[in-house]
Amino acid sequence: EAGVTQFPSHSVIEKGQTVTLRCDPISGHDNLYWYRRVMGKEIKFLLHFVKESKQDESGMPNNRFLAERTGGTYSTLKVQPAELEDSGVYFCASSHWRRGQETQYFGPGTRLLVL
């Protein structure tokens, strides 16, 4: 069984540009989460999808961030326009539906650097 995959693995962009991150969860997993780790800080929750619906997006920092999960399969996280403070590692995780008590499987992350 393939794990959670994320693309790209690294992205270096200039302030003001747009970047789109992609996450492919484990097949059959209804739950998909996005997290971010800014250097030296803890991993922070961004949002949670159940299938194609946004269950909780309270962690999204501002309206420059837009997440979608078309058809309840893969998800994209777009940052537009990117700012310096958006630099960090963006993780995606997926799990079966059993809120909070399910094992989450993390992807390898996308390392974003905004210059």
Place this chain on the structure above:
Amino acid sequence: ILNVEQSPQSLHVQEGDSTNFTCSFPSSNFYALHWYRWETAKSPEALFVMTLNGDEKKKGRISATLNTKEGYSYLYIKGSQPEDSATYLCAPHDGNQFYFGTGTSLTVIP
């Protein structure tokens, strides 16, 4: 927002030593607690999911306990090996979302 503290922040032990570290969280609104093992340049790997007060879980040389009334969990590693070197993260869930601690960075010296 749920404040999660992990201690110590980092730890160096000799191969063969046993060690433990702590995850503290508010005892109210507790729903579940997850422990993860995170190696540099890799993704966090789930170790345990704990839900009940008094839970004890074990996987090989690693075990964990949970006290939801006082708001803490301990992770124990018996006979540490160099391959145990990693950052260990805890993440309580309050029924809505996960809150991650900053982790305990363990280095096992051969």
